[in-house]
Amino acid sequence: MPKIGILKEGKIPVDRRVAITPEQALRIQTKYPDVEIVCQHSDIRCFSDEDYAQQGIPLTTDIQDCDILVGVKEVPIGQLLDHKTYFFFSHTIKKQAYNRDLLRAVLDKNIRLIDYETLTNSQGQRIIAFGRYAGIVGAYNALWTYGRRYNLYHIRRAHACFDLEDLKTEFPKIKLPAVKIVITGGGRVAKGAMEIMHGLGIRRVSPDKFVHRDYTEPVYTQLNNRDYNKATDGRAFNRQEFFDSPDHFEPDFSAYAQHADLLIACAYWNPKAPVLFTREAMAGRDFSIKVIADVTCDIQGSIPSTLRPSTIADPVYDFDPTQGTEAPAFSDEGNITVMAVDNLPCELPRDASQDFGHELLHNVLPHLIGEDQEQIIERATIAQNGQLMPRYSYLQDYVDGLTDTD
Structure with missing residues (x-):
């Protein structure tokens, strides 16, 4: 043996x-x-x-x-x-x-x-896989980033917590306004992110209600591929066809981008598949997302603002959508703040x-x-x-x- x-x-x-x-x-x-x-x-x-x-x-x-x-x-x-x-x-x-x-x-x-x-x-x-903890830490970091950007609350970094139970003691400090949060993906990573939402008591709503209703409390929706991709010829979405021939599809994320404040990207991305949105879309007046936690961290991938991985020591940077360039974290209200740590499970x-x-x-x-x-x-x-x-x-x-x- x-x-x-x-x-x-x-x-x-x-x-x-x-x-x-x-x-x-x-x-x-x-x-x-x-x-x-x-x-x-x-x-x-x-x-x-x-x-x-x-x-x-x-x-x-x-x-x-x-x-x-x-x-x-x-x-x-x-x-x-x-x-x-x-x-x-x-x-x-x-x-x-x-x-x-x-x-x-x-x-x-x-x-x-x-x-x-x-x-x-x-x-x-x-x-x-380590996916569950990538999602857990990624979602927590997203909320840490949002709190820092708007000076709403201050919580410990995940890596400063002994373990998950210790991290959960920070939950009562997180006081969110009526924000709308999008989580993409349906696998281990997305489920880990949803654990944080559930632990905080943030209500889950359907993609349709997310787009068409206003709320007086923070809410989130979870999107699968069918929710933000569509066939180029207008046919109904077919999941197997999307996996087999992703180049036959185009992005359909704009409605969510117009209503979301925070995006937690947990979906696996095939380089042949459509991007989530373009830099030009990010620079548009109706693009409302201000914080992006790219848990998947695909460089030059589906999210144009993920210019490079960030680190546990220095987890966020800003993205200027008008120039397509990096800027110091929290430096301008017109920028989008990016959390793209590529080894998230290492924090717990x-x-x-x-x-x-x-x-x-x-x-x-x-x-x-x-x-x-x-x-x-x-x-x-x-x-x-x-x-x-x-x-x-x-x-x-x-x-x-x-x-x-x-």
Whole structure:
């Protein structure tokens, strides 16, 4: 049976999350007594070395004898070990230029790479992700930003809270006027954002009522693809057709943009799909959105104001829609304030790790240690024995440097 090593995160900036918490490591050891699990020493993770030691998990500096190495973010190339099985978010499957050399190194070192993003069930649905906490922190940050912009209230940043329960103690301080909030998307991220709305007692209304009614209290609506995209030929919206041929559709978001004060963007975006709105639309007099929390953080994607990722340390900047340029945060009432932190779950690392590890234990590990009858591990394996797996052969031109797609 394999020996599993929990990696110290090596990527900069520092990521304090873990894929397996101390208590979960003990559960693995108990459930699979033939599996050995060790934890690499780390002074940065949200659970200390002592937390693992208290659960009886051995700590080590040398992980050479591990068969499977489990991390969160990309492992720096210089730290990759030959002939190992690695689990981490590689950020290579969309041919991201900045990780081309990482994938090359994986192939050169005969590493078996399994990317969390590619772990899916037979229906193609992801079975492990940090999305819920991206939505939770993204929505909280959106409200933090709105309060700062209008000097309405002052709440702690999410990363200054010990965990989600501590963050919830800030809720009574949030005093919103009768604002209208739009959340796009219907997956884990959007559901996480809706958790914050529910926790604050903000009423959900239908998309139609959102546009056609006025309210004396804050409200939000949640939009799916069908609500803000339409077929270019006027036919009724078909969800499967939208996924198969997104270039056959055009944006239909203007009615919401005219009535919303705050946008929390949580929807996955295909580069072939319509943008949510254009910069020209943002500069129009009837564009009423003043704060955008782009949780998806697609640079030059569906939201023109997302010029760059922001950071946990410096989470917001302004966008001047008349110039299409960045400006200092909260610098002019005519600007739109953007929150585009690209590693939101890191702000609540303990809860995010707990959630993620739970899915790893229940949805992934049985197929890794036992028989992979549903081909979950096989489908998610990007590279093995120095070669790309057939499912990921489309990455060969990327590896060979024949494409600059990022």
